[in-house]
Amino acid sequence: MMSNDSTAKTLIVATILCVVCSVVVSWSAVSLRPLQEENKALDIKKNLLMTAGIVESTxxxxxxxxxxxxxxxxxxxxxxxxxxxxxxxxxxxxxxxAKDPKRNYKIPSDEDLGNIKVRAKYGKVYFVKDGEETKSVVFPIHGKGLWSTMYGFLVLETDLNTVKGIGFYAHGETPGLGGEIDNPQWRAVWPGKKIFGENGNPQIQVIKGEARDASKFDIDGLSGATLTANGVTGTVRYWMGDDAYGPFIDKYTQGGGE
Structure with a gap:
C-alpha cells in the first residue's frame, strides 16, 4: 500500500483534481454560453437604443x-x-x-480609412419607427482606434446626412484618453453635424482642438488621443463612403426613403 506521503499518491490526487476542475469549468462554459450570448445581444440592443435617444443607461x-x-x-x-x-x-x-472567405470582402488599402482590412459583404441598417414613419436611421460601424477595434452605432436623421447621435459600445482605448469617446459631453457635440460635403463625399472629421462654431463637419478633438480621434474619423468616413453604405445612402435619398 502506498504511503499517504508518497509522490505517486500526490500526483494521482493532483491529476484527479485537475480533471474534475477541467470538467466543471468546461461544463460551466458550455452551459452558460446561451445566457452570455443573450446578455451580449441585449447589451447591443441597449446601446443602439441609447444612441438613438430612446432609452437611458439605466x-x-x-x-x-x-x-x-x-x-x-x-x-x-x-x-x-x-x-x-x-x-x-x-x-x-x-x-x-467577415471571417468567412465566401461571405467577406477584402477592402482595398486606398479605401480602408477605418483600418478594417476585411468586412462582411452585407451590412444591417436599423430604422427607428413611429408607426409607419421612419424617424431616424442607425448604422453599425467599426474601425481601429489606437489600441483596439471600436464598435458602435451612428444615427442619422432621415436625410442621411445630419447626425443625430454616435456611440461606441465596445473598445479597448486608454481610459481618460481614447476612452473619452464614451464621454457624454463629447458625444453631445455630434448631433446636428453633417456627414457629406457638396461633392458628395464624407467630410465630417474629429479635429485637433476645438471645432469652429460655424463648422458643419468638425468635431472637437480628444485631448491627448489623436490616434483614437483619427480612428473615429476614418471609421465614420469609411462606413458612409462609396465602399460601404454609400450605395445604399444614394438609393435611399434618391428614392425618397424606404
Missing part, C-alpha cells in the same frame, strides 16, 4: 425589449445598396461573415 431588459419594437432591421448588400431579402437580419452575424 434601462433594464423589459424596457429594452419593449423599446426595441420601434426598430426595424434590414439587411443591405453593401456593393449594390439593395436590400437582401432572402436572409433574415436577425439570423445574420456580420462578424462571423
Amino acid at each position: 434601462a433594464q431588459k423589459k424596457e429594452i425589449e419593449e423599446a426595441y419594437k420601434q426598430i426595424e432591421a434590414k439587411l443591405v448588400d453593401l456593393k449594390t445598396g439593395e436590400y437582401v431579402t432572402d436572409i433574415k437580419p436577425s439570423e445574420y452575424d456580420a462578424n462571423k461573415a
Whole structure:
C-alpha cells in the first residue's frame, strides 16, 4: 500500500483534481454560453437604443425589449445598396461573415480609412419607427482606434446626412484618453453635424482642438488621443463612403426613403 506521503499518491490526487476542475469549468462554459450570448445581444440592443435617444443607461431588459419594437432591421448588400431579402437580419452575424472567405470582402488599402482590412459583404441598417414613419436611421460601424477595434452605432436623421447621435459600445482605448469617446459631453457635440460635403463625399472629421462654431463637419478633438480621434474619423468616413453604405445612402435619398 502506498504511503499517504508518497509522490505517486500526490500526483494521482493532483491529476484527479485537475480533471474534475477541467470538467466543471468546461461544463460551466458550455452551459452558460446561451445566457452570455443573450446578455451580449441585449447589451447591443441597449446601446443602439441609447444612441438613438430612446432609452437611458439605466434601462433594464423589459424596457429594452419593449423599446426595441420601434426598430426595424434590414439587411443591405453593401456593393449594390439593395436590400437582401432572402436572409433574415436577425439570423445574420456580420462578424462571423467577415471571417468567412465566401461571405467577406477584402477592402482595398486606398479605401480602408477605418483600418478594417476585411468586412462582411452585407451590412444591417436599423430604422427607428413611429408607426409607419421612419424617424431616424442607425448604422453599425467599426474601425481601429489606437489600441483596439471600436464598435458602435451612428444615427442619422432621415436625410442621411445630419447626425443625430454616435456611440461606441465596445473598445479597448486608454481610459481618460481614447476612452473619452464614451464621454457624454463629447458625444453631445455630434448631433446636428453633417456627414457629406457638396461633392458628395464624407467630410465630417474629429479635429485637433476645438471645432469652429460655424463648422458643419468638425468635431472637437480628444485631448491627448489623436490616434483614437483619427480612428473615429476614418471609421465614420469609411462606413458612409462609396465602399460601404454609400450605395445604399444614394438609393435611399434618391428614392425618397424606404
